[in-house]
Amino acid sequence: MPRFQPFRPLKRLLPRDIMARSLLIIVIPLVLLQIITAYVFFDRHWEIVSRRLNTAVASEIGLIARLIYTYPGEETREWAFSVARITQGLVFRFSPGGQLPSIPAQRSDPIERALRQRIGNYIPYPFTIDGRPGEGELTVHMQTPGGLLSVDVWKDRLFTESIFLFVFWMGGSSIVLFGVAAIFMRNQVRPLLRLARAADAFGKGREAPDLKVTGATEVRQAARAFIAMRDRIRRQIDQRTGMLAGVSHDLRTPLTRMKLQLAMLEGVEGVDDLRADVTEMERMVEAYLDFARGTGTETAGPTDLGAVLEDVVDRHRRAGGTIFLTVAQPITLPLKRQAFERCIGNLLGNAIRHGDTVTVQVLLIDDHVEIFVDDDGPGIAPADREAVFKPFQRLETSRNLKTGGMGLGMTIARDLVRGMGGDIALLESPQGGLRVKLQLPL
Template identity: 50%
Template sequence: MARLTPFIKRFLPRSLFGRSLMIIVTPMILVQVISTYVFYDRHWDLITRRLSGAVAGELAFVVELLAEEPSIEGNEPIFEMSRRHFWAELTYRPGDILPNETLVPSGLLEEKLTRELNQRVKFPHRLDARSIERHVKISVQLPNGVLDFTTTRDRLFSSTTYVFLMWMVGSSLILFAVAVVFMRNQIRPIRRLAAAADSFGKGSDAPGFKSEGAVEVRLAASAFIRMRDRIQRQISQRTEMLAGVSHDLRTPLTRMRLQLAMMPGGEDADALRQDIAEMEQMLEGYLAFARGEGTEQAQPVDLDRLLREVTNDARRGGRRVVLRSEEPLTLTLRPNAFKRALTNLVQNACRYGKAVEVSARQTDGHVEIDIDDDGPGIPPEKRAEVFKPFFRLEGSRNPMTGGVGLGLTIARDIVLGHGGELVLGDAPQGGLRATILLPV
């Protein structure tokens, strides 16, 4: 059974809409199958047998009346009564003999009528339900000739069969249409909630979203709206706090820089200036990581132009940076934040490699940006750790994170904020490959 489960799941619908319809339609189909079986076994079979028995009984009655009369002239009243009461046309062919062949019955109607004729009519007979359209002809071999008994097929078939089938098919189609419309209306709020959550996760505010739909969907939507408001409020509070912290920390550093400018030069003064510059760099890294560029609004951005700006800035530092972009790409991004992530990755590659290659292309549902260098790379067992804040590889004061251990952390945080993914691997040149995957 455990082996059959994955096999069965491959044929089951994956969407909630498809599964809901399957839950509704499957019992309906089972009910229709059971109803059809009961109708066929009880009603259709029983009614067809009774109708066939009535026609066979009428014929047997007429045959017994005519069998003892050697001539047909005295039996005209019997023929007339059969036309009037049995809705049957009787013709007599004196001296004729039935051919020595038997027609194989086709279908339920002919099978039931043949069975009833065999039980009720004691003379040789032959059933023909095909030569005359919408009529059945039964020929009976009498002692002095052949009696033809012709009646309509309607007498052997109940119209309730068509009514039942039309009712089943019609009601099933109506119920299916109602189920499709109802389920679409129920699924639509869930899709809107998913779209709003995805948009918010990529940096958009999703301001037009409101709770609607079933009670459970409204609860989930209301929880999402409250969560969105709390996150926005926390980001706003954190940004305001960091602005104050930035101002408070920059003030003493500025005073120290002014005091050093008035001091005579020397090794001690140069060392202090270097320490102040490093402190400012660390402060910028800390603030950028904590701020997370959360207040910037997403907008359509020409990715090719953004990549050219980043690579041109890197070339000004004297590095050889090559850009390969297959086609113009436009994505909804927070431009300053994403540019910062690209800059961190490109500067990291330039710091450890002599040749850097940046490429961008669109794959199935994603845009892939690769940043390759020919440097020493990062051991596979360390690639997960370099994304941790303030982590630095041993043996390097300014490793893969821009001096304070935050470069890759900030880059990944920005990429994740756009709904993407940042992955480290091996470059074809032997160095490090940083791959950004962004949903289209």
């Protein structure tokens, strides 16, 4: 029974590269801290400062309103209005017989809403507030027994700009911290990317530039381990290549002497059988050496894929094979040319041996190339397709090399393709026989 994973949909939304994930580890706590700080500070700061400012303005308005109510008279009213304008910045107006205007409350204006909550405690008259959206002042209208009393209040007196200053510094510091974190993480991730590119190039059999050991201690340790592994593999390849060169020379020399001696024994009974045995031994030695040699020390270089395939196909056509080649478009990719020609040659040889018509098709798909080799032969059963890649594994049960070969062709082909970073697979061909699918990276 599969385990329930509640966070699996969330994982799909997360970035996959290490730099983005590292930045998220830094940014998410920073953003949460900013949100909590802003909520707590703004809520308390706005409430306290707004209450004090609006209480002060409301009390000043209430003081003038009660003063002219207690001491009626035009001279007292003008004197009170003058004092309020000079000392408090409040501009009062009185309209005898005026009526309170009908102005709907602006619920979305926090300044008007805060003043409305406070002013009712300080004036004994019905009132309304004209917030004047987009302007720098608002007007409070009060219905007194003698008429309409209005006062203009600058909105700057009702709130503080320190909140916006705090928001600016908080946002600015967050951006600066995020930039510093991004630069730091990029410098930490860059050695990992270089290591990944070097490992990828080495795995594809391509020459990679020398890897510079930089970064954190763990990254340096991984880079040194990779360099040591690469050097050991190269030494092993060099040693094997040198050994094979010696084996090839040591085996071919006695075979050459045997062929010369057989040439001097023309007409002797049994010479033809011995000559056939020597030829078979040469083929066996070459097959063994090809299998052990693998991709050798050949380096990959930019290669015209269509031109290489045309050369190999032409050679097999001259040998009597019926082969059709289709290349969708010109393709240039890093290849070990000799290894690739040997691989395609093995595949075409098998296809011609078991079928009458062979089709080679090349397709460019995203970041890789796919090559299909189809024949109209008997094909291979799905259960036996993996077995043909094993060394010396022959589906043809006889020991006749002309019909079954050495059982190394497909093994060498897969070894060569994987040495260039690709892969090979066996499928059912549309022609009824076997389809060999090669995939090579660009």
